Amino acid sequence: MTVSQEKDRVLIFDTTLRDGEQSPGASMTLEEKIQVAELLDEMGVDIIEAGFPAASNGDFEAVSEIAKRVKRATVAGLARAASRDIDRAGEAVKHAERGRIHTFISTSPLHMKYKLQMEPETVYEKIIESVSRARSLVDDVEWSPEDGTRTDHDFLCRCVEAAINAGATTINIPDTVGYMVPEEYQALFAMVKERVPNSDKAVFSVHCHDDLGLAVANSLAGVAGGARQIECTINGLGERAGNAALEEIVMAIRTRGDRLSYETSINPQYLMRASKLVSAVSAFPVQYNKAIVGKNAFAHESGIHQDGMLKNAETYEIMRPEDVGVKSTSLVMGKHSGRHAFREKLVELGYELGENALEDAFRRFKDLADKKKHIFDEDIDALVEDEVSAASEVVKVIALTVIAGTGGPQKAIITLDMDGHHVTKEESGDGPVDATFNAIKALMPHEATLSLYQVHAVTEGTDAQADVSVRLEEDGKMVTGRSADTDTMVASARAYVSALNKLVTRREKSAPHAVGV
Known part of the structure; x- marks a missing residue:
């Protein structure tokens, strides 16, 4: 691969098992996480963020087990800027072919004041301390300034430079609250890469949330600004409005190669399979009109x-x-x-x-x-x-009105087309079907016996068509009429008339001069 081609390669960092699982109600079992991780590895994901090892014993076990099983991808564990978190993450990924510790701390004025209750200088020192500790455990360290897009630019550049000097090999500048617009995010990366003197020693990464529906657009804009790693999730799963959707990013790059001159290692033929798996294990349905993997996408x-x-x-x-x-x-x-x-x-x-x-x-x-x-x-x-069936019938149902319920006799008013003439009859009966059949029999007198009346739904749902079969028996011979309609009574009337039409045809064949039914 040439140097220029290498520069155009975009790494796909999947955080479905960490950020995606943080969606309320989206927790996965160990077996489900392993299943997802193995599929992500098979489809070509470069880095799998398998979890937050310090969060719970279950998360530690999941990251550790995934680290042992994944063959190609780098396996990352998330850690706050605390020694215990970093050590726990290092322990979890130590068996990986390629392990990474991803450590972070907030850098925006809002987060530092209200969330961390720390002064900027203390945060700065924590960055150097945490990245250095992570680098002593693994060779691959990623650092993120949480709420980086709302961080003062001077302070952001200073922190990025310090993190790289301390050993960070990847710098992620996340749009933690989905606040950015594409042009702004692109300019942010261009600015940081230009102002930070050692920026060439690290890969820059985007991590966008979808609070304004701009996660994918912002991610691609960040790449245009110089980032070469995209953090995303299957189906856009994630906290609040979710993350940038992996399948949308991959197919945008693949489809619009004329404007997006990048490439990924993802085999796109796995995208639908991955979408269905993540939807199943997270119990988060995919909206029908979801791009790429929605039921209506094609x-x-x-x-x-x-x-x-x-x-x-x-x-x-x-x-x-x-x-x-x-x-x-x-x-x-x-x-x-x-x-x-x-x-x-x-x-x-x-x-x-x-x-x-x-x-x-x-x-x-x-x-x-x-x-x-x-x-x-x-x-x-x-x-x-x-x-x-209706095309060959002499008599056809034109209209039907049925009066039914618990408050009185059931009635049916039916209009038939008989040899081009419309005739109408009203009859009552023991239920709406009996009333309907009585009205038909009054217009088409016969002595046949009803030996079968059967109704079943053609498909599921309350608006399903009713498929009605009617079998009449006369002189030891049987005929069957069938019809379907969303109105069960209309289908019943048509099926009954269809059977009677067949009786007429049969009689005419056996007695050419017979008249009537």
Whole structure:
């Protein structure tokens, strides 16, 4: 690798197991932490901050065990500027192939006065003392001025110079409270690197929180200002509004290489897998519209978008889903979908409809989509099968009104299309289904016996379509009608009429001159 290429390499420091786990409710077991660490190592993370060893025996054990198992990545343990913390971190990472102690102390006027209750000179001395102690235990020491972005610039430069002189090999200037805007953060790094005389002896790092939604933008701006390490977490997990999301940083660099002339060691095909694992072990769901790894990141429902995607994926996708470990683009069927996408979905499901049948099916699909939030493949199966069945029927359900409840007799008013004429009938019954079937029987008299009435949900949820099957038996022969609708009573009426239509067809075949049912 050439010197220029080396300068363009950006190290990925993952702190999911430390800063990410500090999210309220996101605690992980030892086994879960090991599982995440091994995946991070496999995907190419350069530094894994495995925990805060002095915080608890559990954290110490996790860092120690991860240090023993990780093969490629550097394993870091966090420590405050206190001898006990630093010694504990050194003990935890001593078995790592590459161990790092990451020590920190607050440097902003606000933090020094109210949090530490220490004078700046005392803080300055603590920096030299803590970094020197850490360097006596490991060769790789990172130092961070907590709330560094709100620190006086003169004092910040003085502290950075002292930390490097004491042995720090990485200097992280964190935007602890997510206060920065990109131009400001970039200028901060440029200023520190220019003013600190020994800045060339350390790698500079960014660590951004997302309180204003700028963590990823700020991280990339810091790199533009001279930083060559980015601290981030899977899914942006972290305290308050979270940290910069690793997957967004990696794919921004990869996708916009024309403007971001850097590279990372991350294999992006692990990103979705890592996202799902961290979501599962932390019990923090990933929002549907989350960049890169959200459920909708490669999903399209708008008819205009779907049409473009079917013609050329680059019309609406700036990266390939398989590049981040997603199997394929998803054309989500919903009320915004167009004919092109609907036709493609039918082909995918194995249906080939003529233009008229396609138009009828598409119309019913749109009607269904207005009633249901989510349209599943099973919904479309039921819809098309219902359409194909209805196409050959002589009698069709036009309208149905049902009056039901505990306060009186149940009634049904149904309108049927019979040979092009609309006829309506009202009947009562023992329940809404019985009333509906009685009204249909009054319009289509028959002696068939109802041997089966069955309802099941096509998909899950309260807005699921009801798939109704009706079986009628006459003279030892049986016919079955089936229909699906989000309204169970409408599906029941259509299924019953469908079965009766089949009885009519069967009678006409066996007795050509018979009239009626």
